[in-house]
Amino acid sequence: MLLILSSVLLLSSVRAQTLTVSVPLSAPTAAPTLSPSLFSLSIEQDAWTDWAGTDSDNTYLVNVLDNLKERTGEPPWFRIGADSEDRTNFNPAVEFSQTVSSVASVATPYPEAAAVIVGEGFYQVAEHLPPGTNVVWGVNLREQNMTAAVLEAAAIKKAFDSEAMKQAHVTLKFIEIGNEPDLYVNDAGFSPANWTVATFVQSWTDFAANISQAGVVGADSSQPKFFGPSFAGVSHTATSFSPLGVFTQGILDTPQGSLLTTYSQHHYQCGAGEILTDIVVKANIRSNITQLLGDIALVKSHGLDYVLGETNSCFGHGAVNTSNVGGIAIWTLDYLFFAGQSGVSRAFFHQGIGYKYNMVQPVTLTRSPIDGSPLDPPLPPHVQPAYHAALVAAEAIGSSGSTSSVELDFDDDAVSGYAFYEDGALKRAVLINHNMFFAASGVARGVKTISLGNTTVGVKRLFIPSADSTSGLLWAGQSFDGPDGKADGKVVVESSNASAVALHDTEVVLVFF
Ligand SMILES: *[C@@H]1O[C@H](CO)[C@@H](O)[C@H](O)[C@H]1NC(C)=O
Ligand SMILES: *[C@@H]1O[C@H](CO)[C@@H](O)[C@H](O)[C@H]1NC(C)=O
Numbered sequence: 001m002l003l004i005l006s007s008v009l010l011l012s013s014v015r016a017q018t019l020t021v022s023v024p025l026s027a028p029t030a031a032p033t034l035s036p037s038l039f040s041l042s043i044e045q046d047a048w049t050d051w052a053g054t055d056s057d058n059t060y061l062v063n064v065l066d067n068l069k070e071r072t073g074e075p076p077w078f079r080i081g082a083d084s085e086d087r088t089n090f091n092p093a094v095e096f097s098q099t100v101s102s103v104a105s106v107a108t109p110y111p112e113a114a115a116v117i118v119g120e121g122f123y124q125v126a127e128h129l130p131p132g133t134n135v136v137w138g139v140n141l142r143e144q145n146m147t148a149a150v151l152e153a154a155a156i157k158k159a160f161d162s163e164a165m166k167q168a169h170v171t172l173k174f175i176e177i178g179n180e181p182d183l184y185v186n187d188a189g190f191s192p193a194n195w196t197v198a199t200f201v202q203s204w205t206d207f208a209a210n211i212s213q214a215g216v217v218g219a220d221s222s223q224p225k226f227f228g229p230s231f232a233g234v235s236h237t238a239t240s241f242s243p244l245g246v247f248t249q250g251i252l253d254t255p256q257g258s259l260l261t262t263y264s265q266h267h268y269q270c271g272a273g274e275i276l277t278d279i280v281v282k283a284n285i286r287s288n289i290t291q292l293l294g295d296i297a298l299v300k301s302h303g304l305d306y307v308l309g310e311t312n313s314c315f316g317h318g319a320v321n322t323s324n325v326g327g328i329a330i331w332t333l334d335y336l337f338f339a340g341q342s343g344v345s346r347a348f349f350h351q352g353i354g355y356k357y358n359m360v361q362p363v364t365l366t367r368s369p370i371d372g373s374p375l376d377p378p379l380p381p382h383v384q385p386a387y388h389a390a391l392v393a394a395e396a397i398g399s400s401g402s403t404s405s406v407e408l409d410f411d412d413d414a415v416s417g418y419a420f421y422e423d424g425a426l427k428r429a430v431l432i433n434h435n436m437f438f439a440a441s442g443v444a445r446g447v448k449t450i451s452l453g454n455t456t457v458g459v460k461r462l463f464i465p466s467a468d469s470t471s472g473l474l475w476a477g478q479s480f481d482g483p484d485g486k487a488d489g490k491v492v493v494e495s496s497n498a499s500a501v502a503l504h505d506t507e508v509v510l511v512f513f
């Protein structure tokens with residue numbers, strides 16, 4: 001059901017501030033095609049069974065994922081692994097998994113497990129994900145235990161070859177060997193002298209050979225491939241842990257190396273002390289992504305796809321009052337679409353149980369993700385502000401499967417926007433206001449008037465009550481804060497003259513042409 005409102009009244013009072021942007025009516029040839037799953041997920045695997053459920057699926061999580069799938073036709077991809085992937089071993093006697101916990105602190109209320117032992121069920125529960133989900137799974141490289149890595153790969157193959165997984169339409173696309181191996185130095189017995197990009201490539205190649213023998217990856221187009229190297233740091237030289245470094249060392253030049261078809265780079269914009277009003281700055285988002293442009297071009301010149309295989313706002317599970325609040329939806333959406341403009345084919349936003357930057361907390365929490373204090377009553381599963389960016393992205397890209405996009409050139413440091421095309425024809429535009437509005441400041445919320453043409457357009461708004469609010473966000477009038485994760489309320493679409501679309505501080509607007 002649609003509720004049509006009119007916003008003509010706003011026009012006259014704010015015309016002086018009108019920001020005019022030219023929107024090409026047909027897709028420029030350089031417009032990249034965006035994947036319906038441009039926004040995807042990376043999961044810390046120590047608590048994977050909390051996400052997936054063991055004996056039955058996690059209905060709340062499935063509902064939250066289905067909301068995205070309804071809009072794009074495809075659920076987000078799942079990359080499962082990360083830090084704890086390199087602390088995982090396999091034991092067939094374990095049903096799902098057993099973990100050795102680490103000590104929690106105020107700064108890190110939900111630390112990664114110190115060790116993880118998994119059994120076959122750990123991989124099999126991926127069948128609980130929505131039909132159509134594509135999966136990337138990581139195996140342990142850091143501990144240099146070939147037997148462990150091969151046992152994990154064989155169990156992954158068994159799970160994804162099973163009839164139940166096929167019925168569930170959940171597909172293994174890639175195996176990742178090791179997480180952030182550039183950081184192994186001074187860890188697991190490595191020193192700067194014996195852990196270099198050269199020794200890394202040798203080690204990766206050895207592991208890839210045995211994992212290939214296990215049959216989980218293969219050259220046939222229907223078979224999974226390798227995804228990596230998943231470095232933490234951004235570097236560009238021939239002797240460093242970088243794209244040029246691994247290519248120079250010949251990572252692609254062996255039969256198993258030819259199966260490395262996706263280059264995964266990790267990237268966080270900032271660390272734990274970051275403040276919201278810095279991270280959302282349009283210029284900061286651009287400089288963080290544009291530093292990767294040379295690497296992206298190099299990777300593509302070798303015929304590989306380039307993804308942000310693990311990303312999010314601030315490393316170390318997010319920054320308090322930055323990663324977990326309404327304003328981060330502004331950052332998430334602009335970062336995602338700007339990455340899409342820059343040649344990133346998919347961005348996997350990292351998630352863990354109780355992490356501050358999650359789009360969703362998929363299980364009940366008994367201590368605060370903010371400071372670890374006990375929660376009484378406990379906090380039931382819920383979406384966080386970043387989820388709303390995923391909803392808007394899903395609707396902007398839509399379900400055509402071949403939507404292309406260009407960035408719009410706004411002469412304003414606080415406004416960004418993107419146009420979306422299907423079969424070359426203009427369909428939608430996203431407008432993003434980076435000015436942070438804090439309800440408690442007592443200052444009236446600012447508004448800009450955007451002119452994109454002179455036709456009548458439909459407008460949906462992402463309403464964020466305040467840049468520091470943790471709930472109460474509404475996408476096109478609907479709330480996703482309810483206990484089942486489903487949309488609540490009627491869809492609100494305004495009718496507006498494209499020559500005067502109101503865009504408030506800390507707001508996103510989706511325009512339908
Ligand atoms: C790895 O491959 C080598 C060469 O085929 C083989 O000798 C070795 O047993 C394999 N190791 C494991 C753990 O599969
Ligand atoms: C390597 O993994 C295997 C298989 O789980 C295990 O039996 C073995 O103890 C591990 N080796 C080391 C050195 O941890």
Ligand SMILES: *[C@@H]1O[C@H](CO)[C@@H](O)[C@H](O)[C@H]1NC(C)=O
Nearest residue numbers: 188189190191192193194195
């Ligand atoms: C790397 O060097 C460190 C420090 O010298 C040493 O303890 C370790 O055994 C070496 N590891 C390998 C794999 O050579």
Ligand SMILES: *[C@@H]1O[C@H](CO)[C@@H](O)[C@H](O)[C@H]1NC(C)=O
Nearest residue numbers: 269270278279284287288291
């Ligand atoms: C990324 O953005 C942060 C602010 O969020 C800034 O401190 C940092 O310098 C930026 N990094 C690059 C490479 O532009």
Ligand SMILES: *[C@@H]1O[C@H](CO)[C@@H](O)[C@H](O)[C@H]1NC(C)=O
Nearest residue numbers: 319320321322370371440468
């Ligand atoms: C986060 O925001 C809350 C609510 O405004 C405030 O009470 C708290 O002190 C802030 N915490 C930090 C670490 O800034």
Ligand SMILES: *[C@@H]1O[C@H](CO)[C@@H](O)[C@H](O)[C@H]1NC(C)=O
Nearest residue numbers: 023025452453454455498499
């Ligand atoms: C409306 O837009 C069309 C196409 O961009 C343009 O040709 C026309 O001059 C515009 N009319 C007005 C009144 O701005």
Ligand SMILES: *[C@@H]1O[C@H](CO)[C@@H](O)[C@H](O)[C@H]1NC(C)=O
Nearest residue numbers: 453454455456497498499500
């Ligand atoms: C939109 O507003 C412009 C400028 O006021 C006007 O020329 C145009 O006719 C309007 N278009 C529609 C479809 O109302």
